[in-house]
Structure formats: structure tokens, C-alpha cells
Amino acid sequence: MDTVLPRHKSRGEANLPGRLPAGHMRAAGRARGTLLVVLLALPLLLYLAGPIVGLMARTTPSVWQSYVCCWQAASALRLSLVTASIALIVVIIIGTPVAYWLAHHDFRGKGAIDTLIDLPLVLPPAAAGFALLLLFGKQGLGAWLQAHDLRISLTPLAVVMAQVFVASPFYVKQARAGFEAVPRDLRLASATLGAGPARTFLRVTAPLASPALLAGAVMTWARALGEFGATLVFAGAFPGRTETMPIAIYTTSTTNLPAAIALACTLVIVSFAVLVVTREIAGRRLRISLAP
Amino acid sequence: MLSNLRWAVLLLGILLVAGCAAKEAPESRTGTPAAPGATGEKVRLIAFVGAASKPPTTEAKEAFEQATPNIVVDISFGGSGTLLNQMTLEETGDIYMPGSNDYMDKAEEKNAVAVETRKIVAYLIPMICVQHGNPKNIQSLKDLARPGVTVGLAKAGAVCLGDVADGVLRGAGLEEEVKKNVITYAGSCDQTQQLVQLGEVDAVIGWDAFKHWAPDEIDVVPIAREHLQVRNIPAAISTYAEHREAAQQFIDFLTSKEGKEIFSKHGYSVTPPQI
Numbered sequence: 001m002d003t004v005l006p007r008h009k010s011r012g013e014a015n016l017p018g019r020l021p022a023g024h025m026r027a028a029g030r031a032r033g034t035l036l037v038v039l040l041a042l043p044l045l046l047y048l049a050g051p052i053v054g055l056m057a058r059t060t061p062s063v064w065q066s067y068v069c070c071w072q073a074a075s076a077l078r079l080s081l082v083t084a085s086i087a088l089i090v091v092i093i094i095g096t097p098v099a100y101w102l103a104h105h106d107f108r109g110k111g112a113i114d115t116l117i118d119l120p121l122v123l124p125p126a127a128a129g130f131a132l133l134l135l136f137g138k139q140g141l142g143a144w145l146q147a148h149d150l151r152i153s154l155t156p157l158a159v160v161m162a163q164v165f166v167a168s169p170f171y172v173k174q175a176r177a178g179f180e181a182v183p184r185d186l187r188l189a190s191a192t193l194g195a196g197p198a199r200t201f202l203r204v205t206a207p208l209a210s211p212a213l214l215a216g217a218v219m220t221w222a223r224a225l226g227e228f229g230a231t232l233v234f235a236g237a238f239p240g241r242t243e244t245m246p247i248a249i250y251t252t253s254t255t256n257l258p259a260a261i262a263l264a265c266t267l268v269i270v271s272f273a274v275l276v277v278t279r280e281i282a283g284r285r286l287r288i289s290l291a292p
Numbered sequence: 293m294l295s296n297l298r299w300a301v302l303l304l305g306i307l308l309v310a311g312c313a314a315k316e317a318p319e320s321r322t323g324t325p326a327a328p329g330a331t332g333e334k335v336r337l338i339a340f341v342g343a344a345s346k347p348p349t350t351e352a353k354e355a356f357e358q359a360t361p362n363i364v365v366d367i368s369f370g371g372s373g374t375l376l377n378q379m380t381l382e383e384t385g386d387i388y389m390p391g392s393n394d395y396m397d398k399a400e401e402k403n404a405v406a407v408e409t410r411k412i413v414a415y416l417i418p419m420i421c422v423q424h425g426n427p428k429n430i431q432s433l434k435d436l437a438r439p440g441v442t443v444g445l446a447k448a449g450a451v452c453l454g455d456v457a458d459g460v461l462r463g464a465g466l467e468e469e470v471k472k473n474v475i476t477y478a479g480s481c482d483q484t485q486q487l488v489q490l491g492e493v494d495a496v497i498g499w500d501a502f503k504h505w506a507p508d509e510i511d512v513v514p515i516a517r518e519h520l521q522v523r524n525i526p527a528a529i530s531t532y533a534e535h536r537e538a539a540q541q542f543i544d545f546l547t548s549k550e551g552k553e554i555f556s557k558h559g560y561s562v563t564p565p566q567i
Contacts, residue, residue: 130377138382153382154338154368236368236378237343239350243369251369254343254482255505257489 059265063258075240076248084224087163091171091220099175120166129233158235159242163224170219178212214282225271335538339367340375342391348558356545363538380404386539389527392452396526405528413546414560416523418456420513421488421498428494437469444487444496447477456521457497463519504559
């Protein structure tokens with residue numbers, strides 16, 4: 001109970017000359033505790049915010065106007081937003097069954113599959129890009145695919161595939177944790193009441209796991225938006241086609257650092273705004289839906 | 293509670309629609325038609341170009357597309373080595389234009405380019421790049437060996453500029469002395485330039501074009517003619533080219549008077565220095 005209601009004072013709590021009332025002392029203690037937690041949290045928060053503030057401080061309105069407003073930056077930003085969103089949809093579609101399977105089934109080799117899902121987290125993105133290029137490029141399946149008029153490497157499709165590859169663990173891991181947290185009894189109760197597996201999933205498991213699913217989705221989208229290394233290798237950097245915002249920042253930085261910083265600031269602002277709005281709306285919806 | 297998921301899908305939909313419905317950006321500022329597929333009978337060239345040449349090459353591409361409306365040039369910019377790998381692994385691309393001639397030599401060794409089509413687009417001349425105003429009063433290579441001067445170099449063996457810097461210092465008999473003042477080695481040309489641009493070191497041995505990339509933050513000091521080692525930015529038709537004739541037209545344009553003017557405007561030397 002956080003709220004302290006006024007009550008009779010015991011002997012030990014009696015107001016003594018020069019001392020605060022007991023309720024005030026408890027409030028002061030809580031305030032000190034809060035202050036301590038804030039102070040402990042401050043180093044990391046400053047460490048995360050510092051570089052971003054530094055980035056913003058290096059950008060002048062004139063630089064911003066000259067570079068960010070040009071069509072190349074707009075097209076790179078649009079490409080990033082669209083591909084990251086498509087990648088998220090793909091990850092949700094193909095990642096949810098895997099997460100559900102891992103959450104509710106035990107089998108030999110589960111550990112290996114678990115590790116496989118973690119692999120994109122430790123694999124350097126450029127290595128992931130080469131791996132995708134070798135598999136889906138002309139040295140691999142690409143030769144057959146191109147013979148059937150489907151080209152993947154160095155196309156916008158490759159951008160989405162690279163994003164799916166590197167960002168999928170963020171969704172699968174969160175979704176799995178969410179599914180695991182749903183009590184088995186509830187699923188069984190749903191089944192005994194006549195609901196099939198699909199209906200149980202849609203009406204019981206998914207809604208109860210939705211906070212985790214949403215958190216995973218947000219992280220996946222954010223990771224896909226910032227994807228750089230794998231995309232550069234697998235999709236190339238064709239302005240207007242495969243040059244996403246992180247790649248535009250890289251190719252611009254080689255000759256024009258102020259412009260690259262302006263582009264980076266734009267990406268930070270847009271992604272920050274989307275994440276804040278998403279969390280806010282999603283949080284509100286969740287609070288409403290989880291209310292008794 | 294399922295409404296949360298519905299909401300998430302709705303938000304995604306809005307994002308996608310917003311992205312797709314956004315006004316189509318023109319393919320170029322000169323008004324050349326845009327989207328792939330909207331080009332009808334046009335020839336689409338694929339060029340792999342070193343990222344350091346992005347500004348002039350982009351401008352040249354736009355001018356070329358305006359002059360030859362039946363050809364569109366799609367350019368992928370990046371590190372020269374990565375581009376070469378992409379080109380050879382994918383057996384694709386019409387033109388290869390790396391950041392320096394060393395990579396073109398590698399491309400020739402791999403039979404990735406047609407040797408007879410190789411042409412020089414611009415020259416890379418090493419210079420001493422110092423902070424704006426030259427606060428350490430660096431006037432020659434010898435000054436780089438002065439106590440208290442911090443120097444950054446590109447990494448030899450990994451970056452062409454690093455090999456050139458080593459060669460220049462060796463030629464001047466200053467390699468050992470100057471390297472005592474080297475506090476960092478950069479992994480690429482642009483990182484070398486950024487070392488001095490961001491004030492991490494007092495001087496680097498860089499290319500003449502660095503001054504143009506950061507005119508308010510970098511000054512250049514010429515290197516004595518006898519120690520100069522010049523490199524160049526070449527372009528050649530790939531052995532995987534599907535449109536050799538159109539590719540040749542673009543390379544011819546890059547090396548034409550108009551193409552040279554564009555590169556010159558962006559700070560590149562288009563004539564070889566007198567050594």
C-alpha cells in the first residue's frame with residue numbers, strides 16, 4: 001500500500017520537539033529513496049542522451065534545410081519507414097508461430113533452435129549481409145530465381161529481407177516470453193469450453209500476451225529502421241531504390257559530414273516520435289483493456 | 293483485449309499507406325522520369341561507384357540522363373571493396389568506378405572489368421590536411437615530425453591513401469620520425485578526413501579533395517613535388533555488362549569536358565599534376 005492514511009499515533013510515533021510527524025518522515029524517506037534511484041539511473045540516461053544532444057547541437061537550420069529537404073533524403077526516409085513496416089509485418093507473420101511453438105512445446109533440439117534465433121543478434125550485420133547475398137544471390141538460389149524472373153539481391157526486396165533477418169529475434173524472444181506467461185489453465189479452460197486451438201489462441205493466448213507482442217513489435221520495427229550493414233551488402237545503396245536512411249547517412253558522411261549529421265538528426269527525431277506515440281497509444285489501450 | 297493487436301496492425305497500415313502515398317520524389321532534380329518500370333524502352337545501367345565520388349557522380353548522372361533520355365543510370369555507392377565483391381558475386385553491373393586505381397587493379401585481376409575500357413575520371417593528389425587556419429603552422433612534411441604535433445594516417449595495406457602516405461613519407465626519409473607523432477590510423481579515406489575535420493589530430497596526409505569536402509574546417513598544405521605519389525579514380529565497363537554501348541557512353545561522358553567540369557567543381561583534379 002503506497003497511500004498512508006492518517007491514524008492514531010502510537011507512543012513511538014508521538015511528535016517530539018524538533019522532529020517531523022511520522023507520516024512526514026515516511027514521505028521524506030520515500031523521497032530520499034526516489035532521489036537515490038534517480039541518481040543511480042542518471043549515468044546511463046546521460047550516456048544515452050549525451051551523444052544525441054551532441055548530434056543535434058552540431059546541426060544548424062541552414063544545413064538542415066539544404067540537405068534534409070532534398071528529394072534524396074525524403075526518399076531514403078520514406079524507404080526506411082515503408083521497408084521497416086513491411087519487415088515488421090513479415091516478422092509477426094512468420095515469427096509468431098515459432099514463438100508459440102517454443103513457448104508451449106518441449107522437444108529435443110529446442111536449445112539449438114533457441115540459439116539459432118539468437119544468432120542474428122551476435123552475427124555482425126555485414127556478415128549477415130554476405131550470408132544472405134551468397135544464399136539468395138547468383139552464387140546460390142539467385143541463379144535459379146533469376147532464371148524465373150525474380151531478382152532478390154540488390155533490390156528493395158533485399159532491404160526487407162535483411163531487416164527481417166537482423167530484427168526477427170527481438171520479436172520472437174518477446175513473443176515467446178509473452179506466450180509462456182499465459183497460464184496453462186486458462187488455455188485448458190478455453191478448450192474445455194469448446195474453443196478450438198485457433199479460437200483459444202485468438203481469444204485467450206494472444207490477448208493476454210499482447211503487451212509482450214507489442215513490445216517485441218516496437219523493438220523489431222526500431223531495429224529494422226536502424227539496419228545498416230546487412231542491407232548495404234545484400235541490397236546495395238541505390239538512391240531511391242535501396243538506399244535507406246542509415247545507408248544515406250553513411251554514403252553522405254564520406255564527403256559531407258554536416259549533411260550526414262542532419263540526416264542522422266532527422267532519423268532520430270522521426271523514430272523517437274514514432275516510438276513515443278506508439279508506446280503512448282499502445283500503453284493507453286493496454287491499460288483500458290487490462291482494467292478490471 | 294485483441295483490440296491492441298488490431299490497433300498495432302492499423303498503425304502499421306497507416307505507416308505503410310503514408311509511406312506509399314507520399315508524393316513521388318522525382319528521379320532527379322532535372323526532371324528525368326522516376327520510378328522503375330515507368331521508363332518504357334529505356335536502358336537501365338547499373339554502376340558501382342565509390343562513396344567518396346557520390347556528389348560529382350550524382351550530378352554527372354543527372355546531366356547525362358538529361359542529355360541521353362533513353363538511358364537511366366542506377367548507381368550503388370559504397371566502399372570500393374564491398375562493391376567489387378557485390379559485382380563479382382552477383383555477376384552483375386555495367387560500370388565499376390572505385391575510389392582509387394588500386395581497386396581497379398584488383399578488379400582486373402579478378403577479370404571483373406574489361407581492361408581496354410578503363411579510363412581516368414579524376415586524379416587524387418596527396419596533400420597535408422590541417423585544421424582551418426593552420427594553428428600548428430605546418431608547412432611541410434618535416435613539420436609533421438615536430439614534437440607536439442599529432443598526426444593521423446590512413447592504414448597502409450587497408451586503404452589506398454595509407455599506402456600513398458607511407459610512400460610519400462618514405463620518399464622524404466621521414467617515415468620513422470613522423471610515425472612517432474601518429475596517434476591513430478583510419479580505416480578509410482573519409483575517416484582520415486574526419487580525423488582532422490573533427491579536430492582529433494593536427495594533421496593528416498589526405499587527398500586534395502578533402503579541402504572541398506570541409507572547406508570551413510580543413511586547410512591543405514601542398515607536398516613537395518619530388519615526393520608526390522599520385523593516384524586516380526578510374527572507371528571501366530564490367531565484364532558482366534548487359535549494356536556495353538550505353539555503359540561506354542556514360543564513361544565517355546564522365547571523361548568529357550562536361551564531366552570533367554563537374555568533377556572539378558567538386559574539388560577533384562581532372563588533369564595530372566606536373567611532377
